[in-house]
Amino acid sequence: MTSAFCLALAVSTTTTASASAADLFNSAQGRFAVGDTRGALADIGGAVASEPGDTNALALQAIYADAAGDLITREAALFRLGALDGAKRAGVDNLLHAIRIASFTPPNPLPAIAGPSTAIIVLGYGLLPDGTMRPELVNRLQAALVQSWVMPSSPIIVTGGAPKNGITEAAAMQWWLQNHGVPANRIHAEHRAASTVGNALNSVPLARSLGANSAIIVTSANHIRRATVDFNVAGLPVVGAMSAITSAGELIAELMPLTKREQLGMYRDAIKVFGIPGRY
DSSP: OOHHHHHHHHHHHHHHHHSOHHHHHHHHHHHHHTTOHHHHHHHHHHHHHHOTTOHHHHHHHHHHHHHHTOHHHHHHHHHHHHHHOHHHHHHHHHHHHHHHHHHTOOOBOSOOOOOTTEEEEEEOOOOOTTSOOOHHHHHHHHHHHHHHHHSTTSOEEEEOOOOBTTBOHHHHHHHHHHHTTOOGGGEEEEOOOOSHHHHHHHHHHHHHHTTOSEEEEEEEGGGHHHHHHHHHHHTOOEEEEEEEOOOHHHHHHTTSOOOHHHHHHHHHHHHHHHTOOSOO
């Protein structure tokens, strides 16, 4: 080997060795956030090599490997994770299954039929500065209204914070539904969520407290798959998902299965819902 090559190899080895497991874990999360799946997988592999008992790092290794299509690394990470923490292994299995199912499930503009133990959960959308609703959110509410007619005994949860002019998304939705004939005692508002992750984490315990053991999600067509993943990972099975579709063209555009790159948003959300820390 040339002296220049030996020097480069030594520098590379020293740099890798000097990076702590926490540094590599944080770097992996940062790489994955910007879509560098292979770089994220390499960094988390280094973290696992440094701290082989770190179940969060092993969980991420399995998730990143799935996103990268590296099935051998995924299965090895899942096997090691299962030996250390069977419950966390089961959770990662559920997460990956939810993403696979959502990626091949097209949006449905028709209401689903279920019993009173299934909640109808309507996801918010950013309000205008004066606190009024954008057309996108009205479309979701119109779909939710139809769903409420099909399931007259089910509780309805409206979820969304981000107040504008002192009004949260949930409050605006609650008023709209009441003004369109839905009884006030059917509607339960969740006023804190600022994202789809927050919608899931905050709405699931509320749904459980109302006696619901499953949910029908109502949101926009281009949002339905990610929302379905988040709620399934949060622990509330989604048995139906009604999309607010405004045109045939929109429906056609959302019918195709997602590519791995298009799935990355679902992976990122699912990791947050699952509770893996963003940084060490």
